[in-house]
Amino acid sequence: MELWSEETIRDFRHTLLTWYDQEGRANLPWRLNHEPYRVLVSEIMLQQTQVDTVLPYYERFMQHLPTVQDLARAPEEQVLKLWEGLGYYSRARNLQKAARFVVDELHGNWPESADDLQELPGVGPYTSAAIASISFNEVVPAVDGNAYRVFSRLLKIDADIAQTKSRKIFYDAILPIVDPQRPGDFNQAIMDLGSSYMTAKNPDSIKSPVRQFNAAYRDGVELDFPVKTKKQKPVKQLFMATISEKDGELLFEKRPEKGLLSGFWTFPLTEITSIDDIKGQQLNIKPIVHVFTHRRWEIWLVKQDVTATSTQQYLSSTQWQALSLPTVQHKLLAALEELR
DNA sequence: AACCCGTGGTG
DNA sequence: TCACCAAGGGT
16 A cells, blocks of 8 residues: 655645546536535535436426425425436435425534434444535535545545545545645545546556556556456246236225335235246246346236225326335336237 | 345346 | 456445
8 A cells, every 4th residue: 555745735736626627527416505504415425326327316306305394394206306317316315305304403503423324324434425525615525436446546545435434544545635725626536536537447548647556557457457246146036917907997906115216106016936836827928127236027918906905095197196115116007008 | 344225227 | 158246335
């Protein structure tokens, strides 16, 4: 691991921020100003989600719920509808809980330090540091995937970023480098660097504004960083989706309050051991496939008459279209439409 | 610490 | 097809 002198650190800050001022993505909507609410919404949406995916969601969200008070007062269904298709739906629920905490418990007075911001639901070590530095100028590193990648290469840090304990190693290494005058811009510049010249697969270090600080590139081992152990494959699961129609309405089922897609409405799903379990009753020729981080679903549509249970309900198209539905349910609805 | 939680894009 | 990636947090 490299150790930088005070002079190198000052040189790096100046080089990075000069580049950021000239070529950073200044036009991102959440960089319009530094209001903590706008920054919070963007940071939550950007968790494990790419900028291009977030952009239209962010614009629409801020249009409908422009202030933290608006979000606090909104019905949860509206928040989930604005989040529909973005995934990791606990983020949306926690975001609203955070807004209600700020409005109801703190009377609209935002926590200003990273430590205090972590009290907000859904706000962890990274997000709290991002908000504290961007909105309140706290000198603290925002250690996200970009920071891991950028600094693992610059400093040749070989700690496994999949390990929880590595976060402190990176935090401690980056803290003395953060620009004390512009901590928010410093953190965002690292992110811009990580998504442009210092990407995971095809880095363009030869043109990188900080190539002279890149020890891994210097030594020809750039792609060896960051060190990250592999994830496990998604578990395959087979389901039968019950298609039951009554008076032009379709039967939906509300999923349990905990677990995958908790609280969302889908067609009733029954796990089956093999396709033989439904012996040729399926309507579709190929299964609907949907892949989550840890699970891979293959779903067969089966038409059958049933009696609705307490968690099931017949919904008109007007009714279900008003709901926030997970993407897998939209796939099932599209497949059913194909069969008509 | 290890696992859970969505979705869309890429080579 | 599949592994991996993308501004992580909760339990």
